[in-house]
Amino acid sequence: MLLPVLLLLRLVHAQCTAHNSLAFLSPVSSAPAITATAVFSNLSSPRGIVFDSHHNLLVVERGLGITAFTSSSPTCNGWLRTVVVQNANFTQGLQVHENSLYVSTSGEVWRYVYDPLSRTVHGGPQVVINGIPPDGELTTRPILLHPPTNPSTLLVSCSLASNIDLTARLPSSGRSQIRSFSLLAPPPQPFFTGTLLAYGIRNPAAFAFLPSTRLWVVDNGASIDNVTGLTAAFVNDNPADELNLVDLSDPAPPAEGRFYGFPDCTTIWNPDADPVGDPQYTGFERGAQFSLLLEPERGNAWCQDVKNNVPPRLSFQAHSVPLDLKFFFPTPTTTHSSQSLPHAWAGDAFVTFHGSFDRTPPTGYAVVRVPFSQSEPAATAGDTVLVQASDLATCPGTCIRPVGLAFSHDGRLFVSSDSSGELFVISAA
Numbered sequence: 001m002l003l004p005v006l007l008l009l010r011l012v013h014a015q016c017t018a019h020n021s022l023a024f025l026s027p028v029s030s031a032p033a034i035t036a037t038a039v040f041s042n043l044s045s046p047r048g049i050v051f052d053s054h055h056n057l058l059v060v061e062r063g064l065g066i067t068a069f070t071s072s073s074p075t076c077n078g079w080l081r082t083v084v085v086q087n088a089n090f091t092q093g094l095q096v097h098e099n100s101l102y103v104s105t106s107g108e109v110w111r112y113v114y115d116p117l118s119r120t121v122h123g124g125p126q127v128v129i130n131g132i133p134p135d136g137e138l139t140t141r142p143i144l145l146h147p148p149t150n151p152s153t154l155l156v157s158c159s160l161a162s163n164i165d166l167t168a169r170l171p172s173s174g175r176s177q178i179r180s181f182s183l184l185a186p187p188p189q190p191f192f193t194g195t196l197l198a199y200g201i202r203n204p205a206a207f208a209f210l211p212s213t214r215l216w217v218v219d220n221g222a223s224i225d226n227v228t229g230l231t232a233a234f235v236n237d238n239p240a241d242e243l244n245l246v247d248l249s250d251p252a253p254p255a256e257g258r259f260y261g262f263p264d265c266t267t268i269w270n271p272d273a274d275p276v277g278d279p280q281y282t283g284f285e286r287g288a289q290f291s292l293l294l295e296p297e298r299g300n301a302w303c304q305d306v307k308n309n310v311p312p313r314l315s316f317q318a319h320s321v322p323l324d325l326k327f328f329f330p331t332p333t334t335t336h337s338s339q340s341l342p343h344a345w346a347g348d349a350f351v352t353f354h355g356s357f358d359r360t361p362p363t364g365y366a367v368v369r370v371p372f373s374q375s376e377p378a379a380t381a382g383d384t385v386l387v388q389a390s391d392l393a394t395c396p397g398t399c400i401r402p403v404g405l406a407f408s409h410d411g412r413l414f415v416s417s418d419s420s421g422e423l424f425v426i427s428a429a
């Protein structure tokens with residue numbers, strides 16, 4: 001009975017860490033004028049994170065539940081961690097608006113009545129969305145309230161059942177798609193009654209609006225190691241991971257036509273990865289669509305026709321594994337301090353790269369900034385690394401594996417790192 005007792009002790013006692021007292025498990029490197037500071041460690045695979053209205057950072061700790069981190073507690077001169085809800089089934093999705101706390105499980109979205117003052121929930125959860133096809137290989141299940149200040153809709157995603165999931169071609173599979181639900185409709189709402197916003201997005205791991213009718217979505221490319229005709233050198237650098245745009249202001253194509261390619265079409269990262277073994281791609285540009293030739297009628301020409309397949313707006317290094325996306329919007333209530341991120345970054349996107357499991361040498365293990373200009377990725381700029389594991393050759397090991405992102409009210413960027421069990425913050429140096 002040793003284990004349950006230890007687990008109980010860990011849960012009932014709030015924990016406190018002093019400010020600036022922690023070291024990262026593995027060293028990280030930061031961009032000039034930026035610093036990364038560990039806030040908490042020994043967490044249970046922290047994934048989605050979000051700030052409540054009282055500046056508590058709420059975290060999905062996988063296998064444990066929802067925890068709250070507060071830096072203004074009278075009992076702790078640092079960050080205090082308390083358990084809000086104990087439930088091992090939460091995935092990654094987490095949203096909070098005033099007294100409503102939304103979490104996702106593999107097959108449902110739940111709402112709790114939440115009190116940010118006491119950091120507790122009242123009563124059991126209400127099932128808001130049910131009947132989501134349970135996640136297969138990847139359990140992300142992000143959710144998004146929109147618009148953030150006075151939400152009227154909830155966006156819910158479903159990822160793939162398997163690495164190259166042929167069922168994802170059909171919206172009726174529920175796979176690799178994003179649906180929208182009115183918060184006014186009586187719960188529970190079955191997943192398949194939601195409005196289909198986009199499909200063929202393999203693992204829509206995170207999404208955010210900029211501006212309010214344009215939904216930006218990060219997606220993880222498939223492992224194409226076993227696709228006929230592709231060499232090990234080619235798949236080491238392909239396909240790209242993606243930043244997609246779902247333009248909801250555009251009436252055409254209709255939602256049923258918003259197909260983003262998975263499983264048939266994918267994206268070139270490095271056309272010259274193997275000019276001897278796979279010379280057929282050397283004329284392609286980065287970001288171009290190519291076919292995995294799963295069906296003869298869905299070849300390269302089919303994939304490159306935007307009437308069939310919407311290509312990404314931006315490509316990320318193959319095997320980066322983007323898992324969250326947040327835009328930086330300093331508001332009139334943002335408090336400025338010497339630690340706030342530069343105001344010049346307003347409107348830019350920030351993305352976590354969880355990192356590769358099958359690339360040599362490893363890539364990712366980073367948080368990047370994607371400069372935007374007038375609500376579009378700034379041409380050709382791509383992404384710039386803010387913070388990254390210092391020695392990628394040692395990863396995964398105890399390297400940071402960034403997942404969730406949340407901006408604090410004072411313009412700093414908080415990050416969860418699941419396998420290293422850490423929370424850290426990115427601020428101006």
Ligand SMILES: *[C@@H]1O[C@H](CO)[C@@H](O)[C@H](O)[C@H]1NC(C)=O
Pocket residue numbers: 041042
């Ligand atoms: C994390 O847990 C390990 C093993 O229980 C312990 O040795 C270490 O002190 C803990 N670190 C922190 C920062 O709590």
Ligand SMILES: *[C@@H]1O[C@H](CO)[C@@H](O)[C@H](O)[C@H]1NC(C)=O
Pocket residue numbers: 086087088089
């Ligand atoms: C978690 O999910 C499993 C499988 O569906 C279920 O048996 C269990 O009761 C759930 N746990 C909680 C705390 O809801």
Ligand SMILES: *[C@@H]1O[C@H](CO)[C@@H](O)[C@H](O)[C@H]1NC(C)=O
Pocket residue numbers: 163223224225226
């Ligand atoms: C490729 O096939 C090998 C051998 O069957 C298998 O072990 C591996 O998991 C497959 N890789 C992918 C990405 O499907």
